[in-house]
Amino acid sequence: MVKMNSEIERIELTPLHVPFKPYVINAMSQSEGGLGMAIGSEEAWLGGDFVICKLYSKSAKVGLGESFVWLPESGVSAFQIIDSIKNGLSNYLIGENPFNIGKINHRMDINIARSDVAKGLLDMACYDLMGQILDIPACFxxxxxxxxxxxxxxxxxxxxxxxxxxxxxxxxxxxxxxxxxxxxxxxxxxxxxxxxxxxxxxxxxxxxxxxxxxxxxxxxxxxxxxxxxxxxxxxxxxxxxxxxxxxxxxxxxxxxxxxxxxxxxxxxxxxxxxxxxxxxxxxxxxxxxxxxxxxxxxxxxxxxxxxxxxxxxxxxxxxxxxxxxxxxxxxxxxxxxxxxxxxxxxxxxxxxxxxxxxxxxxxVPKGAGWGVKLDEKALQRFATDDTTIIES
Known part of the structure; x- marks a missing residue:
């Protein structure tokens, strides 16, 4: 039952920027450098840059993943994460069963060096997808x-x-x-x-x-x-x-x-x-x-x-x-x-x-997988570029 129509057939990746609340920016501005911390970065930090991942199974179930990036810490941008998935890591998910998560991680690791943030984004989405397919919370x-x-x-x-x-x-x-x-x-x-x-x-x-x-x-x-x-x-x-x-x-x-x-x-x-x-x-x-x-x-x-x-x-x-x-x-x-x-x-x-x-x-959110539903309108509102679609 688990294997029936569970294979991943589509990946969607959306870069976005969500601004901080005004009081947060005000509090952070009180520090030297305006970042609310002592890191000596010249990069502005006025909100969070993210990539949202959606994995679609053949049975029309959807698994969600999310990664946060900030160049002074992550060393990669949202667009670099999307590029590494589109032109490399997706090869080891499309057509694969998300329940073979060990195999997926092994193939990603032996074929693509480092790229830990991008790999983590896909791995997270696989767990939500498994929960959606089984109709159980991901913690189980x-x-x-x-x-x-x-x-x-x-x-x-x-x-x-x-x-x-x-x-x-x-x-x-x-x-x-x-x-x-x-x-x-x-x-x-x-x-x-x-x-x-x-x-x-x-x-x-x-x-x-x-x-x-x-x-x-x-x-x-x-x-x-x-x-x-x-x-x-x-x-x-x-x-x-x-x-x-x-x-x-x-x-x-x-x-x-x-x-x-x-x-x-x-x-x-x-x-x-x-x-x-x-x-x-x-x-x-x-x-x-x-x-x-x-x-x-x-x-x-x-x-x-x-x-x-x-x-x-x-x-x-x-x-x-x-x-x-x-x-x-x-x-x-x-x-x-x-x-x-x-x-x-x-x-x-x-x-x-x-x-x-x-x-x-x-x-703990109730429901299948992570127990949360993506706000599609908010996704489009905060998106910084078009959604990248990868299909089999």
């Missing part, structure tokens, strides 16, 4: 629904300490109890931010920090040593994305667990970082390390190595649903609240049946 294809809802973390952009404190207070009132604070302005500036917020909220909140590659290794050690008394869950990307040896030096010099974001795209990236002793937290999302299948492999590897796991991203509705299903499936293996902040930052989520958020939590 990973490990089951082990929780009806998941805890969430809030993102606080870099800015004036009083502004950041006010944002924490606002989300605290909404039920959030975990916060990612953007840091990286300097030792004294970071001290003022963290001490202000910890003094105000005490042990009622959990704090994780994100440096966005802002420090050299020796400086990162100084800053992290300063932060150690403030009960930090983990610190994200304190040094340059490609400085694996520097990161290992930093991790060995601080008691605060480190996590990489900009420096991690493939499974081999993560294994290398772990073997170097450079990280103690695995940060997964829909782009890293390339879809659901590889995220499962990475999670299992991390847990066997005694590492902690967190999910984090600022996606639209499709990828938000994917993260929620994944967290539910691996509820007992994920150590930190998931950070999903697209619904707070972006003007639209591109789904017609909103995900239910309340009291700092998200409910």
């Amino acid at each position: 294809l990973m490990g089951g629904k082990n929780s009806e809802e998941i805890p969430l973390a809030a993102l606080i952009p870099l800015g004036d300490p009083m502004l950041m404190k006010g944002l924490v207070r606002s989300y605290f009132k909404k039920g959030f109890r975990t916060f990612r604070l953007k840091l990286g302005k300097g030792l004294e500036e970071d001290r003022e931010i963290i001490s202000t917020i910890r003094k105000t909220f005490g042990e009622k909140i959990r704090i994780r920090v994100d440096f966005n590659q802002s420090y050299a290794p020796s400086k990162a050690v100084q800053v992290l040593k300063m932060l150690e008394p403030f009960q930090i869950d983990y610190a994200e990307q304190p040094v340059a994305a490609d400085d694996y040896l520097g990161l290992a030096y930093v991790q060995k010099s601080t008691s605060i667990p480190l996590m990489v974001h900009e420096g991690f795209f493939s499974l081999k990236d993560f294994v290398t970082l772990v073997e170097l002793g450079a990280v103690r937290v695995l940060g997964l999302n829909s782009e890293r390390p390339g879809g659901v299948s590889k995220a499962i492999i990475a999670l299992n590897y991390a847990k066997m190595k005694g590492l902690e796991v967190v999910l984090h991203n600022q996606p639209l509705g499709i990828a938000s649903a994917m993260h929620i299903h994944f967290h539910s499936a691996f509820y007992n293996d994920i150590d930190h609240p998931t950070e999903l902040f697209g619904q707070e930052m972006l003007q639209d989520d591109l789904i017609t049946n909103p995900i239910k958020y309340h009291d700092g939590k998200a409910e």
Whole structure:
């Protein structure tokens, strides 16, 4: 029954840009560079660039995928992702059964180097398509629904300490109890931010920090040593994305667990970082390390190595649903609240049946696959080019 008319016969890829909400742009503009973080990029960040993927089976079922791109982090644009699928990766999906997901990933990997974001987009859509064909939630294809809802973390952009404190207070009132604070302005500036917020909220909140590659290794050690008394869950990307040896030096010099974001795209990236002793937290999302299948492999590897796991991203509705299903499936293996902040930052989520958020939590969407429906009108409204269609 599963194989009957399940083969993929059509792929549709649409690039789009969804602007940030005005209050988000205003809050980010308070930081040097106007990005709400310490990354030294000259690329504007006024919204999210995405690719939406639709996989059609012969039985007329549709699977949805979504990828977020920003050149300073992803290194590829939406158009490059579409090109790599159109002129390469699609060869290993068209005519293939999505339930042969291991075979699909193997063929993509041996024939097309890297391209982790594009591969992840297709892999994600396959899981939704499998769920649609079987008429079951996608979490049951990973490990089951082990929780009806998941805890969430809030993102606080870099800015004036009083502004950041006010944002924490606002989300605290909404039920959030975990916060990612953007840091990286300097030792004294970071001290003022963290001490202000910890003094105000005490042990009622959990704090994780994100440096966005802002420090050299020796400086990162100084800053992290300063932060150690403030009960930090983990610190994200304190040094340059490609400085694996520097990161290992930093991790060995601080008691605060480190996590990489900009420096991690493939499974081999993560294994290398772990073997170097450079990280103690695995940060997964829909782009890293390339879809659901590889995220499962990475999670299992991390847990066997005694590492902690967190999910984090600022996606639209499709990828938000994917993260929620994944967290539910691996509820007992994920150590930190998931950070999903697209619904707070972006003007639209591109789904017609909103995900239910309340009291700092998200409910697992009900229904087949990811449990969400694409808003076709919104897709056309935010599209930056025509939809690319690939058929057998």
